[in-house]
Amino acid sequence: MNREMRLQLITQLISKYEVSTQDELQKLLLEKGLKVTQATISRDIHALQLIKVPTKDGGFKYSFKVDQEYIISEKLKHKLRDALVNMEAINYFVVIKTLPGHAHSFGALFDSMDLEGKAGTICGNDTCLIICRSPEEAIHIQQQIDLLNH
Known part of the structure; x- marks a missing residue:
């Protein structure tokens, strides 16, 4: 899977689930058949300009800057x-x-x-x-x- 397809998949996962850690994102990607390193996930989060925002239960999740x-x-x-x-x-x-x-x-x-x-x-x-x-x-x-x- 190329980088653009991976970023698109991450975008879909962040939109669908409350992902609060890179580890959670890594596991979701693995469930979709994509094995990536923590360093790659970190770069992808930066490329997508994801930020952490508060959740209703007091935790935090990744979200889009927009x-x-x-x-x-x-x-x-x-x-x-x-x-x-x-x-x-x-x-x-x-x-x-x-x-x-x-x-x-x-x-x-x-x-x-x-x-x-x-x-x-x-x-x-x-x-x-x-x-x-x-x-x-x-x-x-x-x-x-x-x-x-x-």
């Missing part, structure tokens, strides 16, 4: 709806005013997102500041957030 980005996006949508007061782009910054006590959770969500042009965040009690690499990128990031808020 899934995680979707989860973060959904959390941010709810946060924007529930706690956003105001937002504006000012030069190199996006200033986000929140209800008291919510700015840090906004910052954590923005930090976990791959927003192009974002250099970092600074948060207080009711203000989250996204520091951008240019004024144009600040406007673009604000527009991306606005899309999530509608």
